Amino acid sequence: MQDYSLNQFLSLAGTPPLDIEICDVTLRDGEQMPGVVFRADEKLDIALRLDEIGVEVIEAGFPVVSAAEMNAVKEVCNLGLKAKISALSRSVKKDVDAAIDCGVDMISVFIATSDLHLKHKLHMSCPEAIACALQTVEYAKDHGLIVRFSAEDATRTDFETLKKLYKKAEEYHADYVSVADTVGIMNPRTTYYMISELRKSIKTPICMHCHDDLGMALANTLAGAEAGARQLHTTVNGIGERSGNTPLEELLIALRLHYDIESYDLSKIKDLSQLVQTYSDVPVAKNKAVVGTNAFSHESGIHVAAVLEEPRTYELYSPELVGAARHIIIGKHTGVKALKYITQRMGYYLKDQELGDLSERVKMCSEYKHAINCEELRKLILNMENIEVIYPGP
Numbered sequence: 001m002q003d004y005s006l007n008q009f010l011s012l013a014g015t016p017p018l019d020i021e022i023c024d025v026t027l028r029d030g031e032q033m034p035g036v037v038f039r040a041d042e043k044l045d046i047a048l049r050l051d052e053i054g055v056e057v058i059e060a061g062f063p064v065v066s067a068a069e070m071n072a073v074k075e076v077c078n079l080g081l082k083a084k085i086s087a088l089s090r091s092v093k094k095d096v097d098a099a100i101d102c103g104v105d106m107i108s109v110f111i112a113t114s115d116l117h118l119k120h121k122l123h124m125s126c127p128e129a130i131a132c133a134l135q136t137v138e139y140a141k142d143h144g145l146i147v148r149f150s151a152e153d154a155t156r157t158d159f160e161t162l163k164k165l166y167k168k169a170e171e172y173h174a175d176y177v178s179v180a181d182t183v184g185i186m187n188p189r190t191t192y193y194m195i196s197e198l199r200k201s202i203k204t205p206i207c208m209h210c211h212d213d214l215g216m217a218l219a220n221t222l223a224g225a226e227a228g229a230r231q232l233h234t235t236v237n238g239i240g241e242r243s244g245n246t247p248l249e250e251l252l253i254a255l256r257l258h259y260d261i262e263s264y265d266l267s268k269i270k271d272l273s274q275l276v277q278t279y280s281d282v283p284v285a286k287n288k289a290v291v292g293t294n295a296f297s298h299e300s301g302i303h304v305a306a307v308l309e310e311p312r313t314y315e316l317y318s319p320e321l322v323g324a325a326r327h328i329i330i331g332k333h334t335g336v337k338a339l340k341y342i343t344q345r346m347g348y349y350l351k352d353q354e355l356g357d358l359s360e361r362v363k364m365c366s367e368y369k370h371a372i373n374c375e376e377l378r379k380l381i382l383n384m385e386n387i388e389v390i391y392p393g394p
Helices: 008-012 041-053 069-077 092-102 115-123 126-141 161-173 186-200 217-227 250-260 264-278 302-307 336-346 352-368 373-382
Strands: 022-024 057-061 086-088 106-112 148-151 177-183 204-212 233-234
Touching: 022 250, 022 373, 041 057, 041 069, 041 264, 057 148, 069 086, 069 092, 086 148, 092 126, 106 115, 106 126, 106 177, 115 126, 115 217, 126 148, 126 336, 148 161, 148 204, 161 177, 161 186, 161 352, 177 186, 177 217, 177 233, 186 204, 186 217, 204 217, 204 336, 217 250, 233 250, 250 264, 302 336, 336 352, 336 373, 352 373
Parallel strands: 022 057, 022 233, 057 086, 086 106, 106 148, 148 177, 177 204, 204 233
Antiparallel strands: none
16 A cells, blocks of 8 residues: 655655654643642643653753752653653752762753853853853762753854854763754754754754744754754653644654654553643644644535545544544535435434535534534424434434
8 A cells, every 4th residue: 555644755856864862852841831839739740641652762851940940850850751751950069969869860050152152141252151161060970960061042152252162061071062042043954054054063962952032943943953963852742832843643643754764652642742732731723733622623615525435635644643633523514415414413314405404504504713613414304394304223
């Protein structure tokens, strides 16, 4: 059977194989979304689900923020997950100590490096910032942690300065260096160029941390991966500050379909998405890719007729792949074939003329700006005059 989910242009364009791992930062960067607070038990639940999916690194929080945050990170560490557990740290030794006390495997030491941040936030010179960062990296390494050095606002930092800084971090034995596109200024082309050039300067694995201010976080993350970035940062549903981060669910399906990476359990995506929506109180848009309620919903008569015969006509991949389900919606654009399918599943067997009449009634009702649910459809059927409704036998 032909695989219609395969993009024929991948082979024509020469898509490179990827060597990647995922670091999900929902519990830290996702929680920085205004109004979002995860209780400790909710963090544990999310961490368990991320581990079941196969995410390699989970950033559990920012321990120095509060005693409650520190305890939550400790509890995540005590779960005994396969994933490495990471914590965030400023370029300050007490932050590292807090992370060590939690028992994390990895620490993300960050400092802002752009002139804009140095002048208006840190109020220090670039050499001073670099010295703080390197001392903290060295301190964390001396205490046996896997260390990721992150340059905040890296994509607005003078590039030559940034390359020298990453080279210094490499000399101090940082295990990763992270490119934080803090305000989402990049596009795929500039991202690919930046990562390609960095790889000429350093051997240390590079992390991609992309924000979605221009709607390109996923595209930039993939461009960085194609250029050789190793660790890709995500949040569930793309939650995060301002416009959010690279959505885990979108990255996972892209890795499966475009790069043939099958190491993650995609069947748990929908449930995880719903869990995070509940805990964060941040619903996703109905038309959100992969996990939105409309991702596998069909109303148009032409589309529904085709989907009922062969789902691949209007679905790139099966909803079951991501733990979702297909929905046929009753509304203004619903055709007779869809109505026949739906009414039979409800237990009613209508004649063609009756289906035509019902279709007209549905279209009239849909003028009230909403789809028709099954109970409303049932009432329409039972209120139709001069028809014989045939019920299924026992």
